[in-house]
Amino acid sequence: MVKPIDMKAVEQALTGFTIPPQPEVLLRIKQELEREDPDINTIATLINMDIGIAGFTLKVVNSAYFGLRRKISSIEHACKFLGLNRVVKLVSSVVLRFTLSDGQSDPFTLRQWNSAMDVGSAAMLIAQHLRLGSECADDCYSIGLFHNAGMALIHAQFPDYPKVLTVGLSKEMTFADIEQRFFNTSHEMLGFMIAQSWGLAAEISNVIAYHHQPELMLHTTDLYEKRLFAILKLAEHMVGEQTSLFGVSDDSSWDAIADLVLDTLELDEMHLLDLGDFLLENGVENQFHR
Incomplete structure (x- = not known):
């Protein structure tokens, strides 16, 4: 399992926010x-x-x-x-979607939940394609839908959140650096607290807490958490999550972890085109089929 959650970091991230x-x-x-x-x-x-x-x-x-x-x-x-x-x-x-959206229909909120559906569905289908069982596929779907839930809380309090993220990411800043600098919080920690308070499994909560920290998740001794994380990252890459949310490519971020992610899932680059076909056949557009 990855290192224990730093509760001081959680408390700091929660300042000014209420977990539904x-x-x-x-x-x-x-x-x-x-x-x-x-x-x-x-x-x-x-x-x-x-x-x-x-x-x-x-x-x-x-x-x-x-x-x-x-x-x-x-x-x-x-x-x-x-x-x-x-x-x-x-x-x-x-x-979760209905609770956090709270009737909002602004462009970013709509993009966020459409993206969450795409990532969750892609993650579930990847697990199915790898024949990892229905329980793993369901967990992947939940992670895909919940992993960015903390963004909705930040956006509700700071309407300029999407604009600030777009500028920061275009300068190759990390999510953690941008959110800490401008909003004094972390969507990973907020998402973790939502997952915890809503009773999601510990493995799902941990992946949500560290989903922008591949240096931890790709070296954890918990093989199930490692696999869930790898599937989430592959799903995000396949559907182009960062581009759809903020209009900024994540190619460099993916390139840095691609080999470890694919090794974890026992795949290689040649498999991705077939995987893209499988996703499209099941209704999920992806970077290989637009």
Whole structure:
């Protein structure tokens, strides 16, 4: 496992920010899941309490990312077809979007959540392509959706956040340097606290906390965390996350870690074109297919 989280750094990053508590609907769903015999209909009813969340969940389930041959028409159907745990993970991610967006529809907010969907879907598909199992694929999807959640908190307090990041990244400054200098915080630490308070697995929280620190994550002794991180970085690269968010290429950042990421996943550069084809077949545009 990577080094323990520096709680002083977390406290500093949290100054002036409030981590949104896990919504009551998720707490009630988890309580039902912890019962000896969870009731699908009860869980479906809880999800359906918010039409917006239920509708968006069905939209995602029926997207090409899940590759379902038959259209899912109800939350009950989704729970039976995908399984309770997968649906609850998906709903948690959907609720996060609704909670942090808080009705905002400015260009950066829309870009951020569209990008999060692309990265999450690409990460899930990469895990599927590598045949790492549904649990790993679900964790990759959650990391893809949650990893930049801290940005939404910073942007809500500092509307010029996207502009400042664009200028800084174009000067080859790091995310950490830009955020610390201009906002006295870190979207990694804020994202970590959201993941922790919402009850995500420790491995997911750790990857979110260090997702801009490859020098740590690519040398961790926890092979699962290392693999999750490598898949996240590859997904970000494949969909061009930094370019879509800030209009600044991350080629130099990718080049610095590409070999270690690909070695971790037992891939080489020649595989990326095939992987791009696989992503496109499943509805995810990427740098090999625009």
